Structures are given as C-alpha cells and as structure tokens.
Amino acid sequence: MYQYDAYDQAMVDTRVAEFRDQVARRLSGALSEEHFRPLRLLNGLYLQLHAYMLRVAIPYGTLTSRQMRTLADIAEKYDRGYGHFTTRQNIQYNWIKLEQAPDILADLAAVQMHAIQTSGNVIRNVTADHFAGVAKDEVEDPRIAAEIIRQWSTFHPEFSFLPRKFKIAVTADTKDRAAVKFHDIGIAIVKDAKGAPAYDVYVGGGMGRTPFVAPLIKSKLPKTELLSYLDATLRVYNRYGRRDNIYKARIKILVDALGPEEFARQVEDEWQLTRQEHINLPPEEEARIRAFFAPPAYTTEAADLAANMPGTNDPAFRAWLSTNTHAHKAAGYSIVTISLKPIGGIPGDASTAEMNRVADLADTYSLGEIRVTHEQNLILPHVRRSQLHALWTELKTAGLAVANAGLVTDIIACPGLDYCALANARSIPIAQRISERFADLDRQHSVGELKIKISGCINACGHHHAGHIGILGVDRKGEEFYQILLGGSGAEDASIGTILGPGFSADGVVDAVETIVNTYVDLRQPGEPFLAAVRRVGNGPFKERLYARV
Amino acid sequence: MPVFDASGLVDDHWIVLGDADPLPAGAPVLLTWERIARDGEAAFAGRDPRGVAISSDFDVAKLLPLLPRIGLVVVKPANFKDGRVFSVGRLLRQRYGFNGDLRIQGEFIPDQVPFLVRCGYSSFEAAPGFDLDAALRLLKVFAFNYQTGLADKNIFALRHNQPAAGRA
Amino acid sequence: MSKEFAKIITANRLQDGAVVFLTSEGAWAESTQAAAVARTPDDETRLLTLAAASVKACRVVDPNAIDVSALNTREPARLRERIRQVGPTVRPDLARAI
Numbered sequence: 084m085y086q087y088d089a090y091d092q093a094m095v096d097t098r099v100a101e102f103r104d105q106v107a108r109r110l111s112g113a114l115s116e117e118h119f120r121p122l123r124l125l126n127g128l129y130l131q132l133h134a135y136m137l138r139v140a141i142p143y144g145t146l147t148s149r150q151m152r153t154l155a156d157i158a159e160k161y162d163r164g165y166g167h168f169t170t171r172q173n174i175q176y177n178w179i180k181l182e183q184a185p186d187i188l189a190d191l192a193a194v195q196m197h198a199i200q201t202s203g204n205v206i207r208n209v210t211a212d213h214f215a216g217v218a219k220d221e222v223e224d225p226r227i228a229a230e231i232i233r234q235w236s237t238f239h240p241e242f243s244f245l246p247r248k249f250k251i252a253v254t255a256d257t258k259d260r261a262a263v264k265f266h267d268i269g270i271a272i273v274k275d276a277k278g279a280p281a282y283d284v285y286v287g288g289g290m291g292r293t294p295f296v297a298p299l300i301k302s303k304l305p306k307t308e309l310l311s312y313l314d315a316t317l318r319v320y321n322r323y324g325r326r327d328n329i330y331k332a333r334i335k336i337l338v339d340a341l342g343p344e345e346f347a348r349q350v351e352d353e354w355q356l357t358r359q360e361h362i363n364l365p366p367e368e369e370a371r372i373r374a375f376f377a378p379p380a381y382t383t384e385a386a387d388l389a390a391n392m393p394g395t396n397d398p399a400f401r402a403w404l405s406t407n408t409h410a411h412k413a414a415g416y417s418i419v420t421i422s423l424k425p426i427g428g429i430p431g432d433a434s435t436a437e438m439n440r441v442a443d444l445a446d447t448y449s450l451g452e453i454r455v456t457h458e459q460n461l462i463l464p465h466v467r468r469s470q471l472h473a474l475w476t477e478l479k480t481a482g483l484a485v486a487n488a489g490l491v492t493d494i495i496a497c498p499g500l501d502y503c504a505l506a507n508a509r510s511i512p513i514a515q516r517i518s519e520r521f522a523d524l525d526r527q528h529s530v531g532e533l534k535i536k537i538s539g540c541i542n543a544c545g546h547h548h549a550g551h552i553g554i555l556g557v558d559r560k561g562e563e564f565y566q567i568l569l570g571g572s573g574a575e576d577a578s579i580g581t582i583l584g585p586g587f588s589a590d591g592v593v594d595a596v597e598t599i600v601n602t603y604v605d606l607r608q609p610g611e612p613f614l615a616a617v618r619r620v621g622n623g624p625f626k627e628r629l630y631a632r633v
Numbered sequence: 634m635p636v637f638d639a640s641g642l643v644d645d646h647w648i649v650l651g652d653a654d655p656l657p658a659g660a661p662v663l664l665t666w667e668r669i670a671r672d673g674e675a676a677f678a679g680r681d682p683r684g685v686a687i688s689s690d691f692d693v694a695k696l697l698p699l700l701p702r703i704g705l706v707v708v709k710p711a712n713f714k715d716g717r718v719f720s721v722g723r724l725l726r727q728r729y730g731f732n733g734d735l736r737i738q739g740e741f742i743p744d745q746v747p748f749l750v751r752c753g754y755s756s757f758e759a760a761p762g763f764d765l766d767a768a769l770r771l772l773k774v775f776a777f778n779y780q781t782g783l784a785d786k787n788i789f790a791l792r793h794n795q796p797a798a799g800r801a
Numbered sequence: 802m803s804k805e806f807a808k809i810i811t812a813n814r815l816q817d818g819a820v821v822f823l824t825s826e827g828a829w830a831e832s833t834q835a836a837a838v839a840r841t842p843d844d845e846t847r848l849l850t851l852a853a854a855s856v857k858a859c860r861v862v863d864p865n866a867i868d869v870s871a872l873n874t875r876e877p878a879r880l881r882e883r884i885r886q887v888g889p890t891v892r893p894d895l896a897r898a899i
C-alpha cells in the first residue's frame with residue numbers, strides 16, 4: 084500500500100491548517116456563505132437536511148485496519164456512532180458540526196487520510212477496481228495509476244474551479260468492477276501491441292439527468308504520457324465546457340455536443356503541446372509509487388492449496404462461499420466480500436463497532452488490509468483459504484456474514500430524502516422493503532445475480548441508470564413516486580436502463596420489483612442471468628405482467 | 634480599485650483607455666482587445682508600453698504575435714467561479730512565454746490567489762471589501778506542489794533531487 | 802386547514818448545522834413549538850427580514866419559509882420538512898423531540 088512521505092504528509096497537514104483558517108473566517112463573518120461554500124465543498128463538507136455532512140476520501144478504495152479504526156473513532160467522537168459507505172469509495176458522516184470539521188480533518192491526516200476534493204467542481208476522489216492487485220486477470224495494479232492521478236489532481240491550480248465536478252476511475256481487468264464507462268474519464272489498462280500496459284481512455288460517461296456511456300477517446304495511450312493527456316483533456320473541458328447551465332456543464336455534454344471524434348481531435352491537438360511541457364511524471368517517480376503496490380508476502384500452507392477446506396459440509400457456509408468469495412491472484416488465497424446489506428438494513432451503513440470489528444478481522448485474516456467497493460460493501464482482499472471458515476464464523480457472530488453479494492438484496496441505495504438536501508424521495512426505505520421481501524436466502528440464490536440500484540433524485544448517486552433493475556425516486560405533487568428502469572449495467576458491457584412505464588407508489592414499487600423478478604424466473608433459459616434475459620426478451624414481457632395487473 | 638502583488642499593495646501606473654479615447658504620449662496605457670483588433674498597428678503608436686484587457690473566454694492564441702510588445706495582460710473573470718482564468722494564465726506563461734505583468738481584475742476570492750499565482754498571475758485588482766491580509770497570508774501556506782511543469786517547488790522533482798522543470 | 806396561510810421560518814445553524822426555527826423574537830429554536838407562525842404574506846416578509854439579519858450575523862444559513870399543515874403542532878406540510886423536523890425516518894432511534 085502507498086505510504087505518505089514527508090511531502091504528502093505536509094500537504095494534508097497544511098490543508099488542515101488552511102481549512103481551520105477558512106472555518107474561523109466563516110464563523111467570524113470575514114467569509115460569506117457564498118464564498119465559503121465552494122471552499123468547504125473542496126474539503127468534502129456539505130450542508131444536508133439535518134446537519135453538515137463530511138465526505139471522506141478512501142482513494143481507490145484501499146484502507147488499512149488502522150485507518151478503519153480511525154474512521155470508527157470519528158463516528159464515535161464527532162458523529163452518532165455510524166458512517167455511510169458511498170457509491171464512490173468514500174465514507175460519509177451525517178451529523179457533523181462545522182466548528183469540529185477541522186479537528187476531524189486533523190484526525191484523518193494523522194493516519195494519512197483526507198477529505199480533499201470529495202466534493203465541489205474539481206477532480207474528485209479517484210476510484211479503482213476494488214479487487215485491484217488481487218484480481219486474477221488484471222494487466223497491472225490500477226492503483227499505481229490511481230495514486231499518480233490522486234497526487235496530480237490534488238490542489239491542481241488550473242482545475243480547481245471547473246465547470247462542474249469531474250470523476251476519474253481506473254480498472255485493469257476485462258471484468259470492469261469500477262464502472263469506468265460511467266465516469267468523466269474512465270481508464271482501462273490494456274496491453275498494447277507489444278504486450279506492455281497502456282491506457283484506453285474513455286471520456287464523457289456519466290449518469291444524472293443525461294446519462295451517457297463514455298466513448299473511447301484515446302486508444303492505448305502510452306503509460307508515460309498519462310498526466311500530459313489528462314492535463315490536455317481537462318484543459319479542453321475547463322476552457323470550453325459550458326458554464327451557463329449547471330445541467331449542461333459536465334464534460335459528457337461537451338463530448339456529445341462536439342461529437343467524440345471532434346472532441347478527441349481537440350484533445351489530441353492540445354496533448355501534442357502539453358506532452359512537451361514537462362507535465363508527465365518522471366519515470367523514477369512512477370517507479371517509486373509502483374514499489375508501494377508490490378504484492379505482500381503471501382504465505383501458504385498445504386491446507387490452503389487443498390481442494391477441500393474446513394466447513395464445506397455446512398450449506399450456509401457454502402452459500403456464502405459461492406457469493407462472497409472470489410478467486411485470488413495468489414494460489415491458496417481468496418478475496419472475501421463483507422456484505423453491508425443485512426436483510427432490512429441500511430445499505431452501506433456501518434456502526435463504530437462494525438468498523439472496529441472489520442479492522443480486527445483484517446488484522447487476523449487479511450494482512451491488515453480492507454477495500455471499500457462502489458457497491459457499498461467491504462472486502463478483505465487476502466484471506467487464506469484454510470481460514471475462510473474461521474473468518475465466516477466470526478463474521479456471522481458480528482452479523483456481517485450475509486451471503487448476498489451480487490444478489491437481489493445486495494442493493495445500492497443513495498441516502499435519499501432521509502438525509503440529502505437535493506432528494507425528491509426516500510431511497511433507503513425502498514431498499515429495506517425489497518430486502519425484506521426477498522429475505523429468504525434460498526430464493527435469492529435461485530434468482531441469481533441481480534443488481535438493484537436506487538436513487539432518490541435524478542442526480543443518480545444510487546446509479547439507477549446502471550442497475551439491472553434501476554429505481555428512481557420522484558416527487559409527484561408532494562408524494563414519493565418511483566420509476567423503474569430495466570437493463571442497465573455498470574460493468575464492461577455498460578448500458579443505460581430504459582424506463583418501463585408509469586411509476587409506482589412506495590408500496591407499489593416493492594410489489595413491482597417482485598413481479599419483475601417472478602417474470603424473469605418464469606421466462607429465463609437454463610443458467611441465464613437476469614440481465615441476459617432482459618437483453619434477450621426486452622422490456623415487453625415485464626411491462627405486460629406489471630401493468631396488466633393494474 | 635487597489636492593485637496588489639505577492640508582496641502587498643503596489644502603485645498602479647497603467648492608464649485605462651476607452652475604445653474612443655485618444656492615445657496619450659509618454660504613458661503606459663491599457664487597451665481593450667477590441668480596440669487593438671480594430672486599430673491594428675495604430676494601437677501601438679509611440680514607444681510606450683501597452684496593456685491589453687481580455688475576458689476569460691478569450692482565445693489567447695490570438696495574442697501570441699503581439700506578446701513581445703505587451704507589458705500587461707488583464708484578465709476578467711465572469712464571476713469568482715470562472716475557472717477559465719487559470720487556463721488563460723498557464724497558457725500565456727507556460728506555452729507562450731509571456732513575461733510581462735499578468736493581472737486578474739474583478740471577482741475572485743483570497744483563497745484563489747495561491748492558485749492564480751501558480752498559474753502565472755503576478756498582480757491582482759480586487760473588488761472593494763477584498764480581504765487582502767487573508768490573500769497574502771494564504772500565499773505562504775503551501776510550501777510544495779504536486780503538479781509538474783510549473784515553476785513552483787515540485788514534489789515529484791524534490792523527491793528525486795532534481796530541479797523543477799517548467800516555468801510560470 | 803391546508804388552504805389557510807400558515808408558514809414558519811426554518812434554517813440551519815451555522816456553527817453545527819442543526820435544524821432551527823425562527824421565534825417571534827428573532828431567536829432560533831430547535832423545536833417547531835417555539836416557532837413564530839406567519840399568517841399573512843406580510844408576516845412572512847417580516848420574519849424573513851429577521852432571518853436575513855441572522856444570516857448577516859453569522860448565526861444561520863439558508864433560511865426558508867415553509868408551510869405548516871396544523872397550527873397547534875406546527876407540523877410541516879412537506880415530507881422533506883417533516884424529515885428535517887424529526888430526523889431520518891430510517892433511524893427512529895435518533896429521532897428528536899418536536
């Protein structure tokens with residue numbers, strides 16, 4: 084894992100001091116709210132329905148157990164004993180006091196963490212595949228590029244007042260777990276003609292009011308040219324992105340308006356100049372950062388390599404193994420998903436006790452390392468196969484062994500109207516009711532992979548466009564209403580879901596989801612997953628069943 | 634409105650001319666880009682320094698042939714969130730090698746001054762009520778920076794004991 | 802009742818972001834019970850002027866007039882405002898007294 088040196092530490096420490104000064108000026112009246120607002124957003128501080136909300140970055144989703152304990156402590160000391168893991172590898176605290184925010188940033192800085200650029204019209208926290216470094220088929224660890232981007236984008240003087248927010252994600256596997264095509268810039272690390280890693284750069288994806296799957300703008304960018312290409316892309320956006328209309332200000336609108344070819348040409352022209360302007364990272368610096376991501380020392384014993392492992396005669400354990408563990412690069416190891424989606428629970432929420440528990444388990448079973456996923460779950464990336472049963476037993480005691488990763492109750496939900504000042508409708512209660520409806524684990528496993536994603540407004544923080552079943556909350560004459568979309572995907576086969584028909588009430592939407600699932604079970608071919616079935620038959624059969632009843 | 638640079642308030646000796654005002658002799662004058670575009674060589678009559686005022690959406694490449702004869706570029710943002718001024722600064726300094734005075738005029742806030750300096754701005758003309766003390770204090774806050782290609786203390790270079798490349 | 806003009810002024814306290822309601826004396830209370838109710842548009846304007854002074858004095862941010870549906874309980878008409886008044890519906894354990 085990356086470790087701060089004295090420079091990195093000085094940067095976050097200085098940031099804390101700077102923000103302390105800004106908060107003091109705000110409280111004294113020297114700074115107006117209008118002028119303070121963009122500054123507090125640059126430090127992840129929002130004003131939400133009930134209080135300030137602080138969004139803390141977990142760059143590319145990687146955490147040490149020590150950092151997780153700090154996150155737990157912050158929840159206890161400054162908040163109400165819990166935090167919310169978001170869809171962008173961040174954690175949010177909901178009950179923050181402005182006057183305490185600088186102290187929280189100081190606590191974070193002490194464990195090499197920050198809230199820098201987790202909001203505002205800047206390059207946001209860079210995200211990556213949560214299986215980075217352990218995924219079997221990846222070209223190289225995408226966190227190397229992500230850490231380079233983190234440093235380059237931190238306090239970038241030219242790009243701190245962009246037309247709108249800017250999100251970058253990196254993946255290096257043919258299986259895309261980082262939804263790169265739904266980002267302002269998505270980077271897929273691929274092999275060039277000679278077999279060396281290079282970057283496919285997708286630009287102009289996004290969800291929100293106008294969803295787009297990003298087109299490929301640059302194929303096989305040489306790795307050494309990453310920063311000059313990013314500078315060129317951001318400069319074209321900063322100069323020509325729209326600033327007159329907040330809904331048209333994202334780069335996706337510029338890419339769409341110019342057309343991907345013309346946009347690519349403009350970036351290419353700019354890049355031919357930036358690449359000569361000493362913007363690229365010195366090779367020795369790339370090597371320095373790369374070294375931090377060398378694989379840890381794996382130690383396996385015969386038991387880890389054996390076909391059989393302890394506990395497999397327990398069907399509950401087997402069910403968990405089938406959904407919540409994945410193949411690891413190193414023989415004898417598994418990747419474990421800890422579901423933060425207990426039946427009827429709040430997706431992504433974790434209490435202080437749970438965070439501390441996961442930190443302890445990471446120390447015992449996963450070389451002290453934890454990952455955070457954009458699907459609002461946690462990962463223990465390095466678990467020896469012979470210890471899976473022991474880990475599962477401990478997770479069960481902590482209520483963290485729900486065997487539902489990737490299943491119908493593994494729902495993504497944004498905070499919605501329960502917390503968010505921009506919301507039109509609540510998201511969390513819908514997730515809870517659907518989860519309760521499908522509580523039966525056997526039923527979930529027989530339905531198979533199904534991703535439900537819920538947003539409380541068109542901003543789409545709950546990724547509803549990319550849900551196999553997407554749910555969007557709207558306000559219809561003061562009442563919460565929910566539209567259903569079908570057929571979205573945030574994976575390598577990215578697609579935008581299409582609206583099924585008229586919306587449903589809060590109760591009705593739960594029934595509707597069940598009808599959709601039952602329809603799928605009736606029409607699927609052997610072994611056919613939900614998304615494949617929807618793509619084969621279209622929305623028609625689902626519409627018929629849904630709206631015939633009414 | 635008062636003008637300051639990184640060391641504090643400075644005397645501003647530039648005379649702002651409207652597009653119809655006659656050119657005075659023996660004084661540095663600030664003209665709009667529109668006037669320079671309209672008058673061509675006549676706008677540069679005499680040997681006095683010329684300044685040019687542009688808006689943040691101006692295509693700075695147009696200034697390139699004139700830069701050797703220009704002593705001041707004044708950039709006006711549409712509002713304090715108008716981040717185009719930063720690109721304008723970097724292009725003028727880093728790409729086109731402008732080494733006169735680069736000034737922002739109008740709406741910006743003290744907390745942006747360090748970014749403006751890093752993008753090449755050398756003087757500042759703020760609206761009334763601007764917190765000059767804060768701006769000068771903030772300029773001293775960050776000792777290092779990550780971005781390469783600028784003339785400030787670059788961490789990537791410092792880590793490997795190299796001089797920072799680039800200019801600003 | 803719902804057709805009658807009845808509004809209260811709400812904001813978030815600058816220091817800690819807490820949801821607060823304007824009283825007739827220009828103070829800010831955490832409970833709707835103490836909130837001044839505007840019964841006419843003129844009342845509303847007068848209260849919003851008081852609120853604007855509080856913004857200037859760095860006590861609150863984002864003041865807003867909101868409809869109340871029942872005078873005695875001063876229950877906000879919109880769900881959004883009821884959630885602000887009580888807390889997240891999904892965490893009844895954190896609900897605040899009104």
Ligand code: SF4
Pocket residue numbers: 497498499500503504505506507538539540541542543544545
């Ligand atoms: S989707 Fe809308 S309601 Fe949900 S968190 Fe984002 S802004 Fe808030």
